[in-house]
Each structure stands twice: as structure tokens, then as C-alpha cells.
Amino acid sequence: MRETIHTRAMTxxxxxxxxxxxxxxxxxxxxxxxxxxPSWAEFDSGKIPDLRLVATDAKGELIGWVAAPQTSSRPVYRGVIEHSVYVAEAARGSGVGHLLLADFVTASEAAGVWMIQSAIFPENLASLALHAAHGFREVGIRERIGRMSFGPWAGQWRDNIFVERRSDVAGTT
Incomplete structure (x- = not known):
């Protein structure tokens, strides 16, 4: 896969x-x-510049991305981030998510991050499996955490499964 899919910094x-x-x-x-x-300005202002990666295929087409903001501006939470990983519809199931998440974990640890967290809809089985394969554990379910505002789900309350991956970069494990 590495021969045909590459990750690099997002620009x-x-x-x-x-x-x-x-x-x-x-x-x-x-x-x-x-x-x-969001707009680029919104996205850019909210995500950590060194922790924004994209994946490209053999033709150079962008097929996935991962990025994260700090979870809090308070110094006590420095080193805790909440990431998102997205894979293009045409590339789902091809290992792009695994490559992105592996490289993201490496980059985050190099940056001193000791905990990566995410909130995943229970119906998103592919994302739950991806995260489990990379050492994330389910911490709990946040029931009825938010209400959808669009599409066939408009007005429906949804749960999130909260996952986290702890690293030993700060001696926390």
C-alpha cells in the first residue's frame, strides 16, 4: 500500500x-x-498545523485527510487532541484510513501529544474498527449528545462512542 498511497502535510x-x-x-x-x-479560514484556524495530513494515491489525487484541534486552551490539557479522519468515498476500504491514522499517531507523538480522542457514531462501524486496530479504546457512550440538523436524520438525537488512545510520550501510561 505504501508504494501507491502516500501521506504528507496538508496545505x-x-x-x-x-x-x-x-x-x-x-x-x-x-x-x-x-x-x-467549514471554510478554509475556519478549518485552518481551528486545527494544529503540524497535525494535518493528507493521503494521495499513485496519480497524486487526494483521497483522505486527518486533522486535530487542541481539546482545550488550558495548559493542563496540553497534549490532548481530538482528531477527525476522512477517506474519499471511492477509496474507502482500501487501507487509506489505516495509513493516515498510523502516520498521524506517529506525528502526534513526535509533537508531544499523549492522548488522542474522538467521538464516533455507533453506526460508523468502519471507523470504530479502524480506531480499535490502532490502539484506541472505547471509554464510554455519550447518549443523545447532539441532534442532527440535516438530511433524513434531521431532528434525531444521536449517540457518540468516545474513544481514546494514550501514548507514553509524557510518561502517562
């Missing part, structure tokens, strides 16, 4: 493709409560 020039993949995830109804992709 502003990647935004149209990243936004398109984000929109595909939103359309599934099982990726996020967001009803639209």
Missing part, C-alpha cells in the same frame, strides 16, 4: 479536495454533526 492548496471529502463524509450522516464543511 491550503489541498483545501478544495479536503472540503470535497469532508462533504462526502457529512452526506453519510455517520461522520459528524456538522451540516456543511
Amino acid at each position: 491550503a492548496a489541498d483545501w478544495p479536495a479536503v472540503e470535497g471529502i469532508y462533504a462526502e463524509g457529512i452526506a453519510t450522516g455517520n461522520a459528524t454533526f456538522q451540516d456543511r464543511a
